[in-house]
Amino acid sequence: MSEAARERDRRMGERRQPRRSPTADESWFGAFGSAEDTQVSQYENSPEMKAKAGDSAAAPASSTSDSRLFSRQAERIVSAGQTAFDRIYRTFIGARAALGVALVLAQAITGLFGARPSLEAALISVAYGTLALVLWLLPRKTPVEPKALARVFGAPWLSTIGVDLLAFSALHMLAPGSSLNYVALLVLPVLMAGVLTPRPLALATSAAVALMLLAVAWFGGLQGSNLTQLLTQAALAGSGFFVITVLAGELAGRLAREELSARGNMEMARQQAALNRLVIEEMQDGILVVDRRGRVRAANPAARRLLAPTGMSRPAPFQLRGVEAWQGLVRTVEQAFAESSWPEAGRDVTLAFEPDAARTLRVRVRFTRHKAAQANEDFCVLFLEDVRNMQARSRQEKLAAMGRVSAGIAHEIRNPLAAIAQANALLAEDATDAAQRQLTRMVADNVDRLKRIVDDVMEVAPGAVQDIVAIDATAMVAAICSDWARSVGVKLGEQSVLRVELPPQPLGVAFDAEHLRRVLVNLLDNAHRHASGAPGAVVLRLDSRDDARAFLSVASDGTPITAEVERYLFEPFFSTRSRGTGLGLYICRELCERYGASIDYRARAAGDPHPNEFYVVMRRMPLADTEARLHLTS
Structure with missing residues (x-):
């Protein structure tokens, strides 16, 4: 395989590996690892609290947010993209540097004590120590890959295992003239080969070392030494090197398998944490994780909305104690921890934000441990639901x-x-x-x-779903207004009670013509009934907000609708008239929902001549060519 092909394979392998941003907050319970506490002295509307909430929202998520799921060492390794092979390789490089320094010091110390080392051994030790230190101190741009050490004549193999074999073999050959024994040094290249290289190459390295030892022993026997003793020692040492190679290879393989399994489990845990976080944050019920000190460790958006009179409260972590409106919730948490149990249906807690504003929540408490009642609980989970929503449902x-x-x-x-x-x-x-x-x-x-x-x-009874087609809202609204004005006796013109503002071009919307007539006539009847009767007392406006929506509004100058009446406007059988059925606006809403539209009421700002406004937001839809031509020619 060419070098270019290997480089391409390496890059493809890197792209396949899942990457994780070091600032990604993937665990919804990531706040558990925070050691800080936040004491709240006033409610969110205070300038100090708003500033703290802004800082918290703007700050990036901590990289240790998953500390409850993974150890810090594992998190650091995975975040840095470091593999077990790379870590072990750097460890061996450091060991070689330390051994090189030790060799130089050994040569110097033996000289100080009168045992003059040979010049060749001293030069080899100095050269080896220098090379080992340079390789250790040399900055790494890219990590060394296992394939690089699998080639005998590759630069990584030659600069590490090859240099070690050459240097230590040379020192061993010079041992008869030296006072030091260098056989033990050969353990380093043999161990490095057994851990970092394929088994055939590792066994070949051990065989080369064993042959070198036998050759040196044979040469020593020719010089007059005890040949049998030397060969026996060399054979035992070579056998030991083979054992070291096999054991190191098995341990390295097991380490690689464990790391692969750990990385897979960590990735699955991250995916599960992200899924749990998504589910919890999208839940309509509020969820709080609170400890014994009343400190909220986690809160989903629904809970943050329930804890604030308007908008959302600050993100977790924060302290429940210290806010007057939350005292009922604090007492609930204390009671739950004291009793170690809670009714299945929950209990109602009132949050008094202001003297004239309060919110009642149904609170259900669950504990993190399912043990005996006397177990010491550290956290409890609060499920919050607005009682008004429960009643409305x-x-x-x-x-x-x-x-x-x-x-x-x-x-x-x-x-x-x-x-x-x-x-x-x-x-x-x-x-x-x-x-x-x-x-x-x-x-x-x-x-x-x-x-x-x-x-x-x-x-509004359920029936067959009709095909939705596009109608020209401009022409349809103009025709409906003309028919309505004739039926109720209203003259159209500059002095008319009704003022109509339509776009100059056709406007296609997704609606049924008769159903749009029903909705618009109901809105015009209500507006005319409560208007003053002056010119322009009722204003109808149709326009296109963007390419996706059309906006139809009917505003009148009647008395503003009170808040008590507004909340029941679109409920069936609610009417302010004695002879009214209370189904008009309810039917309008049901008809709008059939076509993906929406209808609502809003009170305009004080001082506006038309304080009451009902508006319908409809989906835009392209008109058919034939309908557009008919509209232009009519």
Whole structure:
């Protein structure tokens, strides 16, 4: 394989490895590792608290946020992208540098004590120590890869194991003329080869060392020494080197497998932590993790919204104690830790933010350990839910059930109602005096009213989903306004009660023409009913906010709607009129939701001549070419 191909494989391998930003806060419970505490003296609206909250939000997440999941050493290694091979290689480089210095010092010390070392051994020791120190001190731009040490004639292998074998073999060959024994030094290159190189190359290194020892022993026997003794010593030393090679290779392989498994487990733990964090942060219920001292270690966005009268409270960690509005929550936490249990359904706690503003929360407490009641709990988890939301959800469920029943009843009423209307018409033909005609008119008026109620109920009953097509909102709104003005007797013009502002070009929206008529007529009726009757008392405006939305608003100069009435505007069967059904705005909202639109009310700023405004936000949709041409030619 060419060098370019190897470099390409290395880069591809690096891209496959998962990378992690050192500042990524992947654990929702990362605040557990923080040693700081934050004492709150006043509520969030104070300038000091706002400044602290801003600093906390602007500060980057700590790189040790996952300290509860991983050890600091593991976190440092993974964050730096360091592998076990690289760490062991650097350890061997440091050991070689230390050994080189020790060799030079040994030569110097033996000279001081009168044992004059040979000049060749001294030169080899100095040269080896210098090379080892230079390699250790040399800055690394890229880490050494295992493939580099798998080649005998590669630079990493020659500069480390090769140099060690050459230097220590030379020192051993000069040992008969020296007072030092250098055989033990050969353990370093053999051990390094067993740990960092493939097994065949490691065994070849041990074989080379064993052959060198046997050759030196044979040469010593030729010089008159005891050949048998020398060969036995060399054979035992060579066998020991083979054992070291095999054991080192097994330990290195086990270390590599453990590291691979640890990295996989850490990655899975990170993914699980990120998933838990996403789920918890998207939950509608507020979640707080609180310790015995009342310190909030973690809080999701829903909980932070519940703890503030407006907006959101500061991010965790923060202290519950010290804020007057949170005293009820503090007592709840203290009671939970004291009892080590909590009712399954929870208890209600009131947060009094201001003298005239309060929020009641349903608090459910769960503990982090599932042990006996007398166990010493360190943390508890608080699940918070606004009681108003619970009541609204219960009310919506009841309304949905009532709507299904009402739709069925309305369907059954139609036939008897038609019979009553027909019978009343026959009676009206035979009525001779004024009293009889008045009674038949009363019956007819009430039959018409019942028909309207039945139609309203059936309008919002579940049915088949219709295909959504684009309509020209500009032309449709203009036609609806003209028809409405004729029906209620309003003259259009500069002095008209109704002022209409439409865009000059066609505006395609996703809506049904008849349903848009129903919504707009209801809004115009309500606005005209409560307006003053002066010119321009009701203003209708249609425009396009962007390429995705169209905005239709109906504003009037009537008395501003109170907060008590505003909260029930779109609920069924709520009306401020004695003869109203209370289904008008509710039907408008249901019809808008069918087409991905929304309807709402907002009170304009004080001093605005039209304080009440109902607005509908519709989805833009391109018009068909035929419809656009018809609009332009009409």
